[in-house]
Amino acid sequence: MLGVLLAFIVRLMPVLMNYAPQLHRLWRIFKESPDDRRRQPPRAPGPDMTREQALQILGLKPGATEQEIVAAHRILIAKMHPDRGGSDYLAAQINLAKKILLGR
Structure with missing residues (x-):
């Protein structure tokens, strides 16, 4: 046994x-x-992300096309998604960067 x-x-x-x-x-x-x-004290809301910060997070240069933004987001979120061992914070930052750059 x-x-x-x-x-x-x-x-x-x-x-x-x-x-x-x-x-x-x-x-x-x-x-x-x-x-x-x-x-634990409640978390204060963070400052709004600037367009430059969003570009830096996704590893893009100014003037990136929509296809480049979507491709960079897809690659990063595949690596940093919480379901794959990444953190919720990083996934949220990546999603926010995409949202800011696409203006949605």
Whole structure:
């Protein structure tokens, strides 16, 4: 019985390692007490992003076409999406940069 359990754990390990960032995030939420959440000050809204900052985030030069903006956004969001281990903040900044540059 122990051998079967050990074999199961060995086969399950790559799957667990794939989801390690999400599991770590859940563990931190679980460990955090309700008192800790109340003590944190609310986040102040950040300053509005300028067009130059948006270009810098997407790695583009002034005068970039709509196709270049969409392509740069697609490449970055594929790497930084929260579902792929990226952060919510970075994904939001990438999406905001695209929105500003396309004027939508």
